[in-house]
Amino acid sequence: MTQVAFAPDVFTWPAEEPALIGGRCVPCGSITFPAPGSCARCGSLEIEQHMLPRQGTLWTFTTQGFLPKEPYAGGETAETFRPYGVGLVQLGDEVRVESRLTENDPDKLRIGMEMELTVVPFRVEPDGTEVMTFAFAPAGEA
Numbered sequence: 001m002t003q004v005a006f007a008p009d010v011f012t013w014p015a016e017e018p019a020l021i022g023g024r025c026v027p028c029g030s031i032t033f034p035a036p037g038s039c040a041r042c043g044s045l046e047i048e049q050h051m052l053p054r055q056g057t058l059w060t061f062t063t064q065g066f067l068p069k070e071p072y073a074g075g076e077t078a079e080t081f082r083p084y085g086v087g088l089v090q091l092g093d094e095v096r097v098e099s100r101l102t103e104n105d106p107d108k109l110r111i112g113m114e115m116e117l118t119v120v121p122f123r124v125e126p127d128g129t130e131v132m133t134f135a136f137a138p139a140g141e142a
């Protein structure tokens with residue numbers, strides 16, 4: 001099956017160890033994900049690509065319990081939608097990233113737990129191409 005990345009400029013994939021691609025402001029060192037066009041802190045346009053740590057800690061989370069409103073790029077319909085977890089994951093001391101989580105059971109998630117980046121199927125195109133996106137999984141389960 002053909003697999004493509006949902007947003008190839010946002011994470012490295014296919015890769016043995018996929019990573020999120022952030023941006024680091026050269027003058028002030030501010031790190032942002034996804035990489036911004038200009039630095040929110042100092043306004044500089046000098047942003048260099050910066051690979052983020054693949055592991056972090058869960059800072060907060062919720063469960064997306066209903067189909068998001070348009071525009072929503074996932075392939076589900078109201079019939080096929082399954083709730084998914086959404087979290088803010090703190091990556092090192094660098095940046096906090098909002099991400100889909102592989103776990104949607106709040107009883108299996110806790111603030112401060114170790115999380116690891118993984119790549120999961122997001123939707124399937126009519127021609128069978130599988131579109132992949134990044135998500136965070138509890139460390140050891142990715």
Ligand SMILES: [Zn+2]
Pocket residue numbers: 025026027028029030039040041042043044
């Ligand atoms: Zn800056």
